[in-house]
Amino acid sequence: MEILIKASQFILSLSLLIVLHELGHFIPAKLFKTKVEKFYLFFDYKFSLFKKKIGETVYGIGWIPLGGYVKIAGMIDESMDTEQMKEEPKPWEFRSKPAWQRLIIMLGGVIVNFVLGILIYIALMWGYGEKYLPNENVKDGIWAQDELAQTLGLETGDKIISVDGKVIEKFNEIPVEFINGNNFVIERNGEQIAKEIPVDFISKLVDRDKDAGNFIQYRYPFVVGKVPETSINLASGLQSKDIVMSVAGKEVKYFDEVASILETLKNKSTELVVKRGDETKGINVKVNEEGKLMVQPAFLNLLDLEKLGYYTLADKKYTFMESIPAGLNKSWTTLTNYVKQLKKIFNPSTGAYKGLGGFISIGSIFPSEWSAYSFWSITAFLSIMLGFMNLLPIPALDGGHVVFTLWEMITGKKPSDKFLEYAQVVGFVLLLALLIFANGNDVVKLFK
The missing domain is CATH 2.30.42.10 (PDZ domain)
Structure with a gap:
């Protein structure tokens, strides 16, 4: 039942994000009178689970849950319809439109993803506010019982002051700051001490027992x-x-x-x-x-510990106007943290690539019981992550098409259809390799 609840939330969140992302391409394409031949949730290689033609567009659901797509006439995309490109350009085709219109069509998906993530975070701030343990309220320091914490040079009673010069406000931010950081400052017996985060810290973190919990914990009583x-x-x-x-x-x-x-x-x-x-x-x-x-x-959770007088939690409530900057700040923090982690993944010495996960890893972050707050919070994170990933300048992603279009707008020279076909193939190979690696990591973790 637990797996079913997690999987249901994952599929619902993924489907919502895919449909809205593709809608971001679909709407400007229609506004610029560009023919959209297909609008699909998931991929439909050989056959579809469902399809229906409305007007000039076939709407459907494929059987391969690796994403979705809109097939825009006159565009080299996921469909790899090269036969259409051999014909003379038609006025309603993507390739016949001005470069600025094509740029807007290609950016539509990622814009929707970023806007959606921001709107969800604003709604969560307005509806729920924030309840957290301020780091300054951890008066007696951390519990460094974990071996990984000890390899960082931490001792029970240490107070984490800052990571990479950033003062830690919320205790629950400490693990992700260590993942993204390079050095930190602690207070021990009234003295501030600076320490380095080992380059292979993330590798050791990934190799830990998955049930080990956070490597840095707040202290709690023996009950x-x-x-x-x-x-x-x-x-x-x-x-x-x-x-x-x-x-x-x-x-x-x-x-x-x-x-x-x-x-x-x-x-x-x-x-x-x-x-x-x-x-x-x-x-x-x-x-x-x-x-x-x-x-x-x-x-004992933090609410229990607050009742017992061990910690005082912050409980911030926001008016609608206050929730807007709070939601924007949360979105920016989410994006910058993700970019920092991505940089470490591409640095082999960190070992962060071992933590790269596929569908199992993403699905596992959803809770085993339904929680509206958790569902929408994770969906907002995934929306921003999807928007950024699609902006990467890789052929076959929106970012690749954007780069080629910007090149055309700057130089006045449009890449040939044959070049775009080859680029699309290279992009697909890269994405397929990444997909296999990430999901292969998931399988290895399951056996471990």
Whole structure:
């Protein structure tokens, strides 16, 4: 069921983005009286799942879910209809239109993607606002229990100040800033220390266990979730929701402090003081040979921790007018972060190429339960990502056509149809290779 919910959201989001992207080409083509022969969601090699001709255009759904397309008469595109190009140009064909009109038609799709992403972010800011943990409110620093955090030179209690000179405002921004960054500054025992992010940091991040969680975590208390039947402390009196306040007479606030003390008490008995509701109780417990109590800790989210007084969250609400700059800022941040990550992917020394994912990776970012906020937030991200990817100057993408059209407008020389045919083939080969590599990475991750 979980996979079905994720897949349904992925298909719905992808279909929406494809249809609107192609509509961005379709509308200006029609405005400039250019014939549009086909409008398709997904590709229809050999046959279609559905098709219907309305006017001069065939609308349909293909069976290969790798995108979609509009077939514009007189244009070398995904259809590779070279026979049509051998005939004399007709007034209604793409190739007969002025260069500025062709440029607008080709840019229409990416413009729609960027505008859609911005509008969704504005709507989310207006409707939901933002609730997050301000980095400055992490008073006692991070928990650096993860091996990857330790390879960065981080220690529990460190406060992350900035990455590449950018002061961190939101705690949840830290992982992506480390992915995109080159150096960072921490505060340790009142002293600020500058450190470098290893070049192969992303490679190590990709190679981690997928269930390991964030490599940088906020600290949280030791709260008892369940005492299993097999636990050595089954009869100790520990109960679900007990919060450990001290171990062996030493006051503790966080889980990591409890774990450190228990490491020194292997195969011994000790006393815990726990908070249970409004009361505190002393409980005698046993520690096993691994320094564990053999109880299952409870998972606490930030809202739980705020109620317990551990953190204070920021809760920003926006009026409609305030949501516009907030949405624009979110869109710009999303775009610049994506561009930074793309640069690292093309730098082999970072190992970031190993994290490049295909349909499985994209589908997996959707939640396993329906959430309107999550769905639209991910759709906005994918829309901006799709817009940028299509702007890359690769033949077969919109960006490739834009480059050729700009060249014509600047030099006055139009590339030959034969050149455009060859360029389209080269572009398809590059995109196919990228598609195979990205989805191959997904398969490898599944087996790992």
